[in-house]
Amino acid sequence: MIPDTLAITLVGVFGITGSAIVLLCAVAMFRANDALSRINVFSPATGLAMPLILLAAYIYTLWHDGFSLTRLFMAVAGFLALIVVSSVASNVLSRSTFAGGAPVWRHTSPNRLSEAPGDEDAGLTEYESTLADFDIDDSEH
Numbered sequence: 001m002i003p004d005t006l007a008i009t010l011v012g013v014f015g016i017t018g019s020a021i022v023l024l025c026a027v028a029m030f031r032a033n034d035a036l037s038r039i040n041v042f043s044p045a046t047g048l049a050m051p052l053i054l055l056a057a058y059i060y061t062l063w064h065d066g067f068s069l070t071r072l073f074m075a076v077a078g079f080l081a082l083i084v085v086s087s088v089a090s091n092v093l094s095r096s097t098f099a100g101g102a103p104v105w106r107h108t109s110p111n112r113l114s115e116a117p118g119d120e121d122a123g124l125t126e127y128e129s130t131l132a133d134f135d136i137d138d139s140e141h
Contacts, residue, residue: 007063011056018052021045033105035097039090046086051079 002010025045032038058075065071098104 002059002063004063007059011060011063014052014056014059018049018056021049021052025049033107035102036094036104039093039097043086043090046089047083050082050086054078054082 022045025042028041029038032041054075058071061068061071
């Protein structure tokens with residue numbers, strides 16, 4: 001069994017941190033300039049915040065009900081599913097949004113989705129030419 005103070009602290013920290021990340025991602029979605037940015041902004045909520053909330057729920061059940069191999073398996077499977085599904089879903093949503101003709105913000109650079117297959121290096125020259133627009137110094141890299 002986990003000591004009461006430790007369990008309550010861990011559940012609170014993981015649960016509140018995960019919830020705060022979801023809230024920040026939701027606020028950032030309203031500030032995003034286009035559909036692709038909105039999809040990209042929500043990825044931390046599904047890839048980081050939801051696993052933290054799942055971990056808080058597992059620690060609570062571990063503290064309240066004791067260890068169960070079934071619950072451990074469910075938590076690990078849920079964690080892995082969240083990681084895999086969030087990355088695949090954001091990729092598919094972004095590509096389908098772009099293919100559907102949604103407008104892309106004019107400062108999105110490099111825009112790899114708009115390049116023809118086989119033009120892997122075409123976006124790099126565009127990226128380097130727009131660095132001056134954003135006052136970014138990449139001389140260290």
